[in-house]
Amino acid sequence: MRLLSIAIILQTILLIFLGNDVFAQREYKGEYKFNGLDGTATFQFNEGAEGAVIKQGEFYFLRKEQDPDDKTRYYKTEINGIYNRDVKSGLWEYLDEDHQIDPQDVMDFNLIYDLKSSQIKIKANYSQGTPNGRWIFEENEFSEGVLRKKAEAEEFEFSAGDIKGKFQFKSFVGRNTHFIRGELKDGGIMHGEWTFVYDRDGMLISEIRNYENGFLIGLVQRDLLENEVLEEIVFFETIKKLKQINAEENKGFRIADKSFGIFFNDGFLSDNIAFQAQVDGNKFMADFLVKILQYDDQYVNPSKELKEYPIHTKKFVFELSRSQQRIIEELPSRFDQLKRSTESYKDRNALRLNRQRSDSLSFAYSFFDYQFNKLKAFDELMNLFKSKDIQFYDVVNMAEEGLSFLSSTDTIAYQYDEENRTRVVAYKTQDFSTDFFAGLDAYISEISTINGEYTRYVDSQLSLIEQDADLKELENSIKSSKDKLLAKFDSLENKDESTVLMLQAIKNNILIANFDKINERYAKAEKFAEKKAEADLMLDLIDEMSEQFVSVSRLTKNWEKLDEMYMENVFNPYVYTRYDQRTKARLFESAERLYEYYLQSIQEEQDYTQIKVWTRKVQDLILRMADLRNQDTRTIERKLNRRTSPSKIESALEL
Numbered sequence: 001m002r003l004l005s006i007a008i009i010l011q012t013i014l015l016i017f018l019g020n021d022v023f024a025q026r027e028y029k030g031e032y033k034f035n036g037l038d039g040t041a042t043f044q045f046n047e048g049a050e051g052a053v054i055k056q057g058e059f060y061f062l063r064k065e066q067d068p069d070d071k072t073r074y075y076k077t078e079i080n081g082i083y084n085r086d087v088k089s090g091l092w093e094y095l096d097e098d099h100q101i102d103p104q105d106v107m108d109f110n111l112i113y114d115l116k117s118s119q120i121k122i123k124a125n126y127s128q129g130t131p132n133g134r135w136i137f138e139e140n141e142f143s144e145g146v147l148r149k150k151a152e153a154e155e156f157e158f159s160a161g162d163i164k165g166k167f168q169f170k171s172f173v174g175r176n177t178h179f180i181r182g183e184l185k186d187g188g189i190m191h192g193e194w195t196f197v198y199d200r201d202g203m204l205i206s207e208i209r210n211y212e213n214g215f216l217i218g219l220v221q222r223d224l225l226e227n228e229v230l231e232e233i234v235f236f237e238t239i240k241k242l243k244q245i246n247a248e249e250n251k252g253f254r255i256a257d258k259s260f261g262i263f264f265n266d267g268f269l270s271d272n273i274a275f276q277a278q279v280d281g282n283k284f285m286a287d288f289l290v291k292i293l294q295y296d297d298q299y300v301n302p303s304k305e306l307k308e309y310p311i312h313t314k315k316f317v318f319e320l321s322r323s324q325q326r327i328i329e330e331l332p333s334r335f336d337q338l339k340r341s342t343e344s345y346k347d348r349n350a351l352r353l354n355r356q357r358s359d360s361l362s363f364a365y366s367f368f369d370y371q372f373n374k375l376k377a378f379d380e381l382m383n384l385f386k387s388k389d390i391q392f393y394d395v396v397n398m399a400e401e402g403l404s405f406l407s408s409t410d411t412i413a414y415q416y417d418e419e420n421r422t423r424v425v426a427y428k429t430q431d432f433s434t435d436f437f438a439g440l441d442a443y444i445s446e447i448s449t450i451n452g453e454y455t456r457y458v459d460s461q462l463s464l465i466e467q468d469a470d471l472k473e474l475e476n477s478i479k480s481s482k483d484k485l486l487a488k489f490d491s492l493e494n495k496d497e498s499t500v501l502m503l504q505a506i507k508n509n510i511l512i513a514n515f516d517k518i519n520e521r522y523a524k525a526e527k528f529a530e531k532k533a534e535a536d537l538m539l540d541l542i543d544e545m546s547e548q549f550v551s552v553s554r555l556t557k558n559w560e561k562l563d564e565m566y567m568e569n570v571f572n573p574y575v576y577t578r579y580d581q582r583t584k585a586r587l588f589e590s591a592e593r594l595y596e597y598y599l600q601s602i603q604e605e606q607d608y609t610q611i612k613v614w615t616r617k618v619q620d621l622i623l624r625m626a627d628l629r630n631q632d633t634r635t636i637e638r639k640l641n642r643r644t645s646p647s648k649i650e651s652a653l654e655l
Contacts, residue, residue, distance in 0.1 A: 025056060032061060035295050036302050037077055039063030055083035074099045079295065087129030094122040094295055117142040118150070122292055131158035131310065137169070137292050148172075153292070161298075162188025163310045169288050176204055180285055182211075187259060188312045189214040196281040197224070205230070207281045212242060214314030216264035219277055231277050237397045238266045241316055252319045256392055259312035262286065266316065267394030268401060269380050285311070315392040324437040331441055332386045338448050339375045345455055346372045350462045357461075359416045363423055364458050366414035371451060377405035381440075395436035406432065406443060425450060467528040474535045481542045486511060488549060498556050498599060505603035506545065506552065506611060514608050515541055541608045551615045552602065558622050559595060565629055587633050590640040590649050591625050597646045617655070624653055 025044050032041030044057035059081050067073035076099070081092030098118045105112040119140040125133030135158060139151035151171040157164055164184050171178040182194030191214070196207040203223050210218040217239050221231040244250040262282050268274045286306055293299040299308045320328070345351065345368040355365040381403075384390040410425045427446045430439040489507040492500050515538060522534035566588045568581055582588060595618065602614045628636070639652040 028053075034061045034063075034077075034079065035297055037061075037063050038065070039077065043083065054086045056085065057083065059083050072101045072103070074101070081126075084128075088126035089128070090126065092122075092124045092126060094120070094124065096120040114144075115142065120291060122295075124292075125158070127160075130161040131293075131296070132160060133158060135292065137288075139171075139291070151288075153288070158310065159186065161310060162186075162312065164188060167311075169285075171288075173199065178284070180281075180288065182209075184311060185213065188310050189259065190216075190262075190311060190313055196284060198280060198284045200280050205280065209281070211264075211313070214259065214264075214312060215242060215266075216278075216313065217242075221277065231273070233274055233277055235266060235274070237394065241266075241394075253316045253394075256315050256317040260315055260392075261306075261309045262311055262313060264313040264315075265393065267397035269398070269403070271404075272401060316394065317392055318394065320391060320437075324435075327437045327441045328385050328388065328390060331444060332382050334448070335375070335378065335382050335444055338444065338451065339372070341455065342368055342372045342375055342451060345458060348458075348462075351458055354462060356416065359421070360457065361461060362416035363412070363414045363421075364454050366412055367423075367425070367454055368451075370410065370412045371447070374405055374410065375447075378444075396433055399432035399436050399439075406440075471528070471531060471535070474532070474539070478535065478538050478542070481539065482511070482515070485542055485546055485549070488546075495553065496556050499553055502552050502555075502599060502602050503549065506548070506605075509604075509606050510541065510545055510608045510611065514606060544608055544612065548611045548615060551612070551619075555599070555615065555618050558619075562622050562625055565626060584629075584633055584637070586637045586640055587628065588625070590644075591621060591653070593644070594621060594646055594649045594653075620655055621653070624655060628653075 025046055027042070027044050029042045030040060032039060034041065039062050041059065041061045043055050043059040046054045046056050048054045059079070061077070061079040063075065063077040065075045067075070076095075076097040078095040079092070081088055082090045084090075096119070100116045102114040102116070103111060104114055119142070121136075121138045121140070123134075123136040124131060125135065127133070134155050135153075136155055137151070137153040138149070141148055141150045149172060151169070153167075153169040156167050162184070164186055166183055168181045169179060176197075176199075178198045180194070180196050182190060183192045185191045190211040192211060194209045194211060196205070196209070198205055198207070204225050206222045206224045208220050209216060215235075215238050217235050219231070219233045219235075220229065222229050241250065241253065245255060262285055263275070263278055265275065270276070289306055289310065290300055290304055293306075293310070294304060299306060299310065301307045345364075348368075351361070351365050351368075355362045381390075384393060406429070408427055408429050410427075411422055412425060413420065413422050415421065427443065427450070429446075430442050432439040486507070489503055489511065492503060495503070518534055518537050518541065522531055522538065525531045525534060566583055568583045598614055598618045598621070602611060605611055605614060636652055640649065
C-alpha cells in the first residue's frame with residue numbers, strides 16, 4: 001500500500017514538471033523524408049493540435065539508394081540525434097557516403113570490382129534547433145583499397161547559429177593542402193587576418209584578407225608556384241569611413257546594425273575588381289559551409305545553395321533624404337516599364353521585316369536592340385533599389401569608380417542597303433557624385449524620352465504596313481476556317497431528316513446569308529478599326545457555328561431517348577397481350593409541341609447569336625421533362641389543358 005502511494009506521488013510530480021505528453025508518447029518506424037532525402041526513420045513523437053507530429057527524443061534516419069540513372073552508384077546517409085519539442089537538441093551525427101562500383105571481372109561466380117567512395121562525417125551540437133557548441137567535420141575518400149582523408153575542420157564552435165573564435169578548414173588535393181584560416185568575433189563577424197589557399201585554373205592561389213570587425217580593408221592574392229602577386233587591393237574608402245566613425249566625425253552614415261553574408265561590399269557591383277577578387281575565395285568557403293550545413297534547411301535550400309550564413313561581414317548604412325527615398329520607391333517600376341517597352345519593340349516582327357525600307361527604320365531596329373542590352377546592365381543596380389539594400393551601398397564611391405552603363409553618348413552600329421553605318425545617341429547627364437539618386441532618376445527619364453521619340457516614329461511608319469498585314473492575315477484565317485466548316489455542314493451522312501433540315505437551314509441562313517451581311521459591311525468600312533471589328537464578328541460567327549454544329553446534331557437523339565422514357569409496357573389481360581403506351585400523354589404532347597416549335601425556330605433564325613439560345617431551350621426542355629417523369633404532374637397537366645401557345649407551355653413547365 002505504501003509503495004502504491006509513493007508511485008502515485010511520483011506520477012503526480014512527473015505530470016507537473018513534464019506534462020501529460022510524456023505518457024502519450026508514441027513511436028514511428030517507416031518511410032520518411034529528411035531534407036528532401038527519401039529513407040526510413042525511427043523516432044518518438046507526441047501528437048499535437050490537429051494531429052501535428054511533434055518529435056520528442058531519439059531520432060534515427062537511414063537512406064540507402066541506388067542512382068536511378070547509374071546503377072553502379074549507391075548512396076547511403078545515416079543520421080542520429082535528439083529532438084526536443086520537434087527541434088534539434090544536443091549532439092547530432094551525420095554520415096553521408098557516395099559509392100561508385102566499377103565491375104572488372106567475374107571469377108568463380110564472384111564479382112571483381114573497383115570501388116571509389118566519398119564520405120562526409122559531421123558531429124554537430126544544437127540548442128533549440130540552432131547550431132550551438134562544438135562541431136567536427138571530416139571528409140574521406142576511398143580508392144584502390146585505401147581510405148584517405150580529403151578534408152577536415154577540427155573542433156570549431158557555433159554560438160546561437162554563428163561560428164565564433166578560431167576557425168580552420170583544410171582540404172587535401174594531391175600534394176597540396178587547400179585551407180581557410182581565420183578568426184570570428186561574437187555574432188560570426190570576420191576579424192583580423194584571414195588566409196585562403198585554393199586552386200584557380202591550375203594555379204595554387206594564396207589569398208590574405210584583413211578584416212576590421214567585419215569590414216574588409218585589404219586583400220592580396222599571390223600565385224604560390226610562381227611567387228607572383230596577382231592582385232592587391234586596399235579599401236581606402238572603407239578605411240576612411242571607419243576612421244571617421246572612430247573619431248565620431250561620420251556624417252550621413254554609420255555602421256549598420258544587421259550583419260551580412262561573406263561577400264563584403266562598400267559600393268561596387270559584381271563587375272568591379274573589388275567584387276571579383278572575392279569570388280574564388282568566397283566560393284571555396286561557401287562550398288565548405290554547404291557541406292557542413294546541408295542537413296539544416298534554415299541555412300541551405302533544396303538546390304544546395306546557402307540562403308543564410310553563419311559567417312558574416314558588416315556594412316555601413318547611409319542616411320537618405322525624403323526625395324531619395326521617393327526615388328528608391330518609384331524608380332524600379334518606371335525602369336521595368338521602360339525595359340518591357342524597349343523589349344517589345346526589339347522583338348517587334350514588323351520592324352524586323354521592314355527595317356530595310358528606310359535608313360531610319362534600319363537604325364531604329366538596331367537602336368532598340370542596343371537599348372535593351374543597355375537596360376539589362378542596370379538590372380543589378382535596380383535589384384538593390386527593389387530590395388532596399390541600396391541604403392547599404394556607398395553610391396558616391398560607386399559613381400566615382402564609374403558605371404559603364406551611365407554613358408553620356410552611345411554609338412550604335414546598324415546596316416542599311418548593304419552598308420555599315422553608325423549613329424551617336426547623346427544623353428543629358430548630371431553629376432552623379434553630387435546626388436547619385438537624382439542623377440540616376442534623371443538619366444532613366446532621359447532614356448525614356450529618347451526611346452519615346454523612336455517608338456512614336458516606328459509606330460507611325462509601321463501602322464499602315466501592319467494594318468494591311470493584319471487584315472490580310474485575318475482574311476486568310478476567315479476563309480480557311482469558313483471553308484472547313486462548310487465542308488462539315490455538307491457532310492451529313494448518317495444524320496436523321498430533322499437534323500439535316502436544321503443544319504441545312506443554318507448553313508443557308510447563317511453561314512451564307514448572315515455571314516455575307518457582315519462581309520458586306522467589312523468591304524465598305526474604310527478605317528482599320530472598323531474593318532477589324534467586322535472581321536472579328538465573322539470569326540466569332542464561324543467559331544459559334546462550329547460549336548452549334550455539335551449541339552444541333554445531338555438534339556434529336558436526346559429527344560428520342562426522352563420519347564422512350566415516356567413509354568411504358570402495358571399488359572392487357574382481356575386479350576392477353578403486351579403493348580407500349582404513352583405515359584403522361586397530355587404532358588408529353590405539350591412538350592412535343594414546344595420541341596417542334598424550337599426546331600422550327602432554329603430553321604428560321606437569321607441571327608447567328610440566337611442559334612445557341614434555341615439549342616439551349618431544347619436542352620432545358622429535355623432535362624425538365626426527364627425530371628418530371630417520375631413526379632406527380634397532374635397540376636401541370638391541368639394547366640396545359642388550357643394553354644397551347646409556346647410561351648404558356650414554357651410557363652407551365654417552369655422553363
